[in-house]
Amino acid sequence: xxxxxxxxxxxxxxxxxxxxxxxxxxxxxxxxxxxxxxxxxxxxxxxxxxxxxxxxxxxxxxxxxxxxxxxxxxxxxxxxxxxxxxxxxxxxxxxxxxxxxxxxxxxxxxxxxxxxxxxxxxxxxxxxxxxxxxxxxxxxxxxxxxxxxxxxxxxxxxxxxxxxxxxxxxxxxxxxxxxxxxxxxxxxxxxxxxxxxxxxxxxxxxxxxxxxxxxxxxxxxxxxxxxxxxxxxxxxxxxxxxxxxxxxxxxxxxxxxxxxxxxxxxxxxxxxxxxxxxxxxxxxxxxxxxxxxxxxxxxxxxxxxxxxxxxxxxxxxxxxxxxxxxxxxxxxxxxxxxxxxxxxxxxxxxxxxxxxxxxxxxxxxxxxxxxxxxxxxxxxxxxxxxxxxxxxxxxxxxxx
Numbered sequence: 219x220x221x222x223x224x225x226x227x228x229x230x231x232x233x234x235x236x237x238x239x240x241x242x243x244x245x246x247x248x249x250x251x252x253x254x255x256x257x258x259x260x261x262x263x264x265x266x267x268x269x270x271x272x273x274x275x276x277x278x279x280x281x282x283x284x285x286x287x288x289x290x291x292x293x294x295x296x297x298x299x300x301x302x303x304x305x306x307x308x309x310x311x312x313x314x315x316x317x318x319x320x321x322x323x324x325x326x327x328x329x330x331x332x333x334x335x336x337x338x339x340x341x342x343x344x345x346x347x348x349x350x351x352x353x354x355x356x357x358x359x360x361x362x363x364x365x366x367x368x369x370x371x372x373x374x375x376x377x378x379x380x381x382x383x384x385x386x387x388x389x390x391x392x393x394x395x396x397x398x399x400x401x402x403x404x405x406x407x408x409x410x411x412x413x414x415x416x417x418x419x420x421x422x423x424x425x426x427x428x429x430x431x432x433x434x435x436x437x438x439x440x441x442x443x444x445x446x447x448x449x450x451x452x453x454x455x456x457x458x459x460x461x462x463x464x465x466x467x468x469x470x471x472x473x474x475x476x477x478x479x480x481x482x483x484x485x486x487x488x489x490x491x492x493x494x495x496x497x498x499x500x501x502x503x504x505x506x507x508x509x510x511x512x513x514x515x516x517x518x519x520x521x522x523x524x525x526x527x528x529x530x531x532x533x534x535x536x537x538x539x540x541x542x543x544x545x546x547x548x549x550x551x552x553x554x555x556x557x558x559x560x561x562x563x564x565x566x567x568x569x570x571x572x573x574x575x576x577x578x579x580x581x582x583x584x585x586x587x588x589x590x591x592x593x594x595x596x597x598x599x600x601x602x603x604x605x606x607x608x609x610x611x612x613x614x615x616x617x618x
Contacts, residue, residue, distance in 0.1 A: 249273035255280035258299045263450060264343060264437065265308070272452070275339055276435060287312065289345070289433070290336070297430070308435045309348065314409075318429035326381035328427060329353055332406045341458045342441050342451055348432040351410035352395055353423075354387040356403040369400055378423045390420050523595035527602040534562050551609065559609035560594055564602075 252260040253267050255278065261267070266274030267285075278296065279286045285296040287310060298311030320328035337345050354375075356366045363385060367377070370387040378386040387403075390413075395405050409431035411418060419425040440458040441451040449460040531537070533552035541549040547565040554560055597604040 253280075255285040255296070256282060257284050258296065261285075261299070263445065264435065264441070274450075275342055287433075290332075292316070294431075310433050310435070312431050312433055314429045314431065317408075317427070321424050321427050321429060324424050326384075328424065329378070329381065329384075329386050329408070330355065330406060331408065339453065341453055341456075342438050344436045344438075346434045346436065347407060347409055348434050349410050349412075349428075350393065350407045351388060351390060351426055352393050353406040353408060354399070354403045355384045355406050356387065356400065358383055358385050362400075362402045366400055366403060376421065376423075386423065388423060388426070390426055525595050525597045525604075525606065527597055527599040527604075530562060530564075530597045530602075530604050530606075533560065533606075537564070547604075552606070554594075558594075561591065561607045561609045563605045563607065565604065 249263075249266070249268075250273070252262045253265075254260045255267075261278055263273075264275035265278045266276070267278050267280055271277070277288065281295075283295070286293050287296055288294075289312075292314075294312040294314055296310050297313050300309050300311075314331070317328055317331045320331060337343055354366075354370070356362060358379070358381070363379075366385060366387065370377070373389065373392070375387040375389045375392075378388070386406075390410070399405070409428040410426055411428040415428075417425050437445070438451070438458060440460070444451040444460040447460070451458055452461055453459070525533075530552075533554060534550045535552075537548075537550045539551035541551055541561055543549070547563055550562045550564065552560045552562045591608040591610050593605065594608055595606040597606070
């Protein structure tokens with residue numbers, strides 16, 4: 219009973235390890251720590267360049283020149299990537315070749331090429347332009363023009379009125395967006411060049427626009443905390459949440475270590491169980507032997523001589539002649555040193571607490587009958603047990 223209780227207790231103590239040992243996080247792929255594109259510093263989370271979107275939030279496609287990124291439905295060339303801590307914000311320098319061509323042609327479409335792309339995951343990160351000029355695109359008709367001129371004029375906004383359908387108001391030094399903007403106007407944010415750039419002319423709206431943009435990707439506070447703690451963020455049911463990830467590393471990972479520990483724990487339990495079982499068996503045999511020894515000591519008159527197992531083997535000529543099968547074992551013919559014939563009954567197994575062995579010795583030793591043989595001796599050595607009877611050529615009721 220104690221053995222069973224001990225084994226169950228040990229097994230239950232290992233249960234907390236086993237789920238970790240067998241658990242595999244199937245919600246995340248095996249994501250690399252970083253990846254590199256030609257001429258650019260390595261990218262880390264939240265960027266990814268594999269087909270599985272679960273490895274990051276912002277996809278970058280590597281090219282022979284560097285990389286490309288999708289923003290607002292358009293594809294832009296990545297020409298630079300300042301190094302950062304990869305934990306709060308990342309900046310990419312992109313080149314808008316479409317805007318470049320429109321600016322060089324002084325096309326009105328360039329003034330409507332808004333790059334304020336909305337983040338597909340606003341709960342996780344936002345997108346902004348680090349240096350931009352705000353244009354106000356207002357409907358062009360006599361009534362609206364009078365209203366917008368009166369609104370922007372006092373604030374030194376310049377007006378570009380060459381386009382057919384819209385007037386564009388701008389002030390390079392003032393990039394704020396008024397809260398009470400006229401309802402006929404919309405805001406367009408375009409990347410701006412620096413004032414000391416060659417060709418800068420505040421009166422020429424196209425000279426203020428840059429086709430190179432510094433795009434800033436800002437992680438939300440939830441994602442920042444997730445990343446600091448070694449996790450990654452995603453959305454579930456409209457909320458941002460942290461998720462565990464499986465990182466691509468060489469060598470041993472935690473789930474491998476826990477798996478080995480789990481298997482090792484089970485192996486230890488089996489070893490302990492077998493050890494205790496064997497120990498219990500030995501204890502049982504020891505109790506058996508002690509009880510039989512005490513009986514024989516107290517009843518020496520019943521079994522006058524004790525033989526070793528080697529002597530039993532020798533007297534039976536290695537159990538060469540089998541006389542029959544008794545109640546608890548086989549009976550063999552033997553010869554003692556004095557040339558007396560004996561019948562040796564070799565008991566097959568230990569049963570109970572030795573009482574069967576004692577009963578048979580006592581019964582034979584105390585019985586006196588013409589057809590019942592007397593007990594000559596016995597063998598009790600480890601697991602080997604034998605009873606040595608007087609041999610009767612015509613058989614014996616007892617032996618039969």
